[in-house]
Amino acid sequence: MASANKPAAPKVPELKNLTIENITENVHRINSQCADPRLKYVMERLVSHLHDFARETRLSFDEWMAGIQFLTQVGQICTDVRQEFILLSDIVGLSLLVDSIDHPKPPSSTEGTVLGPFHTHDASTLAPGSNISADPAGTPLLVLCNVRTTSGDPIPGVKIDVWETDSHGKYDVQYDDRGDKADGRAVIVSGEDGMFWFKAIVPVPYPIPNDGPVGKLLDRLGRHCWRPSHMHFMFEKTGFDHLVTALYIRGSDYETSDAVFGVKDSLIVGLETVSPAQAKQYDVKEGTQLLKYDFVLVTDEETKKLRHDEAVKAMKGLGREGMIIVDGLPVPDVD
Amino acid sequence: MASANKPAAPKVPELKNLTIENITENVHRINSQCADPRLKYVMERLVSHLHDFARETRLSFDEWMAGIQFLTQVGQICTDVRQEFILLSDIVGLSLLVDSIDHPKPPSSTEGTVLGPFHTHDASTLAPGSNISADPAGTPLLVLCNVRTTSGDPIPGVKIDVWETDSHGKYDVQYDDRGDKADGRAVIVSGEDGMFWFKAIVPVPYPIPNDGPVGKLLDRLGRHCWRPSHMHFMFEKTGFDHLVTALYIRGSDYETSDAVFGVKDSLIVGLETVSPAQAKQYDVKEGTQLLKYDFVLVTDEETKKLRHDEAVKAMKGLGREGMIIVDGLPVPDVD
Numbered sequence: 304m305a306s307a308n309k310p311a312a313p314k315v316p317e318l319k320n321l322t323i324e325n326i327t328e329n330v331h332r333i334n335s336q337c338a339d340p341r342l343k344y345v346m347e348r349l350v351s352h353l354h355d356f357a358r359e360t361r362l363s364f365d366e367w368m369a370g371i372q373f374l375t376q377v378g379q380i381c382t383d384v385r386q387e388f389i390l391l392s393d394i395v396g397l398s399l400l401v402d403s404i405d406h407p408k409p410p411s412s413t414e415g416t417v418l419g420p421f422h423t424h425d426a427s428t429l430a431p432g433s434n435i436s437a438d439p440a441g442t443p444l445l446v447l448c449n450v451r452t453t454s455g456d457p458i459p460g461v462k463i464d465v466w467e468t469d470s471h472g473k474y475d476v477q478y479d480d481r482g483d484k485a486d487g488r489a490v491i492v493s494g495e496d497g498m499f500w501f502k503a504i505v506p507v508p509y510p511i512p513n514d515g516p517v518g519k520l521l522d523r524l525g526r527h528c529w530r531p532s533h534m535h536f537m538f539e540k541t542g543f544d545h546l547v548t549a550l551y552i553r554g555s556d557y558e559t560s561d562a563v564f565g566v567k568d569s570l571i572v573g574l575e576t577v578s579p580a581q582a583k584q585y586d587v588k589e590g591t592q593l594l595k596y597d598f599v600l601v602t603d604e605e606t607k608k609l610r611h612d613e614a615v616k617a618m619k620g621l622g623r624e625g626m627i628i629v630d631g632l633p634v635p636d637v638d
Numbered sequence: 639m640a641s642a643n644k645p646a647a648p649k650v651p652e653l654k655n656l657t658i659e660n661i662t663e664n665v666h667r668i669n670s671q672c673a674d675p676r677l678k679y680v681m682e683r684l685v686s687h688l689h690d691f692a693r694e695t696r697l698s699f700d701e702w703m704a705g706i707q708f709l710t711q712v713g714q715i716c717t718d719v720r721q722e723f724i725l726l727s728d729i730v731g732l733s734l735l736v737d738s739i740d741h742p743k744p745p746s747s748t749e750g751t752v753l754g755p756f757h758t759h760d761a762s763t764l765a766p767g768s769n770i771s772a773d774p775a776g777t778p779l780l781v782l783c784n785v786r787t788t789s790g791d792p793i794p795g796v797k798i799d800v801w802e803t804d805s806h807g808k809y810d811v812q813y814d815d816r817g818d819k820a821d822g823r824a825v826i827v828s829g830e831d832g833m834f835w836f837k838a839i840v841p842v843p844y845p846i847p848n849d850g851p852v853g854k855l856l857d858r859l860g861r862h863c864w865r866p867s868h869m870h871f872m873f874e875k876t877g878f879d880h881l882v883t884a885l886y887i888r889g890s891d892y893e894t895s896d897a898v899f900g901v902k903d904s905l906i907v908g909l910e911t912v913s914p915a916q917a918k919q920y921d922v923k924e925g926t927q928l929l930k931y932d933f934v935l936v937t938d939e940e941t942k943k944l945r946h947d948e949a950v951k952a953m954k955g956l957g958r959e960g961m962i963i964v965d966g967l968p969v970p971d972v973d
Contacts, residue, residue, distance in 0.1 A: 336860035378713010
């Protein structure tokens with residue numbers, strides 16, 4: 304009998320004697336009280352997969368405990384400037400997968416890729432043509448880009464976050480003495496003609512942070528922790544789908560074995576050398592390396608429609624035609 | 639071309655252009671370099687399930703980021719005396735499942751259940767009959783137990799960890815001023831006749847720690863965070879399978895809706911009242927509540943055989959007859 308000073312036991316689905324065979328349906332039953340149909344579906348799939356994983360591997364207590372300790376270490380090494388869970392997601396291909404699902408691209412547009420753990424929100428907005436890198440040891444690079452719609456029209460006023468490694472393969476946030484002095488990163492805004500340009504250095508291959516639990520995991524898997532040379536770009540403008548992408552320098556080491564699965568053919572670019580006319584026009588030394596690319600953004604409307612259509616197609620492919628698609632996301636048909 | 643001061647790109651499987659459809663096989667391909675066949679199999683199943691989860695839910699970037707932040711918070715709230723990842727595992731039924739898989743029990747033996755996050759390693763070993771609780775507000779309880787083999791023979795010298803809440807529903811480690819003074823917990827050793835006994839208080843239902851991310855998740859799922867009254871027991875003796883279990887007080891609130899899925903019929907015990915003779919024999923007041931239970935341990939040999947047989951059966955049920963079972967754990971037949 305409930306004593307007076309304890310809350311009465313609420314009316315909830317009764318759990319039965321729980322076994323390897325029936326635990327999953329019982330967890331689903333108690334989670335079915337969730338009022339948010341999307342969260343309910345996400346949890347239903349998560350619990351099913353987690354339990355199937357344990358059943359298919361016959362996961363031992365020691366392995367489970369190793370997993371608990373691993374995840375705890377991943378969480379505890381995270382700081383404002385280090386996100387080890389994103390790194391973990393990256394090295395198991397989840398980040399690339401989620402980006403591909405959430406930002407479907409029509410064939411004519413620029414593909415997305417992994418955000419990675421080194422984006423910050425404190426980069427300064429610099430004038431066109433500014434040098435984003437203070438590293439004197441880097442190989443100078445001129446970056447000349449355009450940003451256009453799928454119809455080929457220039458898009459002015461796009462806020463473009465760019466970030467890259469220094470010549471030692473490190474992002475600014477990896478230095479203890481960085482403080483609030485951003486380097487190797489900037490926000491550039493596209494002009495009326497859709498053009499944006501800046502000076503930088505040629506990025507170099509680098510190891511992802513490998514002094515933490517994710518590095519140890521890669522080691523145990525016999526994998527290297529290197530990424531090929533690349534420069535990150537993130538595009539934001541109202542009315543257009545947020546684009547997180549990167550350009551990969553053709554011929555870089557690790558081009559076909561990126562530790563975080565980010566490389567796509569359409570994002571690999573060969574470096575050129577500036578012409579004497581370009582050197583003069585953009586005020587760089589003759590012989591400076593040149594990175595050119597035309598980015599194509601997709602409108603929110605296009606993305607929404609594509610996301611919806613692909614979700615419908617995916618649910619059909621999975622034999623889940625009963626799902627309804629709300630804002631591009633499947634939820635169970637609860638009617 | 640590789641420059642002189644970078645390590646040459648190692649010979650690894652070449653990753654192709656990665657898409658929603660082919661990312662999984664590519665992650666498997668690069669993880670297939672792992673020298674440990676068991677880790678390789680565990681990762682193969684983990685990555686497959688993680689990716690299927692994302693594909694089946696069409697997981698959005700925002701949901702993924704919410705997940706990253708949730709896991710980070712879970713990791714960061716962990717301390718020496720708080721293990722939020724175990725709590726998370728508990729509330730999704732994974733802990734119960736792993737215990738059931740790893741510690742299969744023949745019908746004649748005591749079932750296991752969830753360890754929970756409140757076990758510590760600093761409880762004192764107390765003499766038989768000691769009082770493990772310093773809480774004057776608790777309802778006194780006499781605990782009289784035996785520990786036997788599946789053949790009914792007493793097992794002397796078993797190290798038994800017991801731990802319980804105080805009368806406020808809190809474990810000692812939940813008090814900031816606990817320091818190294820363990821309370822409501824002890825190690826008791828079984829006597830020659832397999833008996834162990836101690837004085838305690840009647841445990842009460844309690845909410846699992848709900849001021850952290852796991853509590854918030856339960857809230858969003860519309861679930862309560864209560865556990866029914868129970869006392870934890872952990873048995874250790876060389877030659878016997880480690881038993882983690884608990885006894886649940888019959889008729890307790892939440893008996894059929896334990897937030898961590900731990901209750902099993904065979905572990906529910908009705909409290910009795912000591913007889914006048916018992917009161918005298920065990921030096922407790924007349925009318926004291928009495929908890930009696932006979933625990934049955936399984937030998938390591940029995941458990942190993944059962945674990946092997948159940949793994950073989952499970953792999954057959956999953957259509958994975960090709961797996962070989964090493965120490966009870968499936969690994970791919972790599973020959």
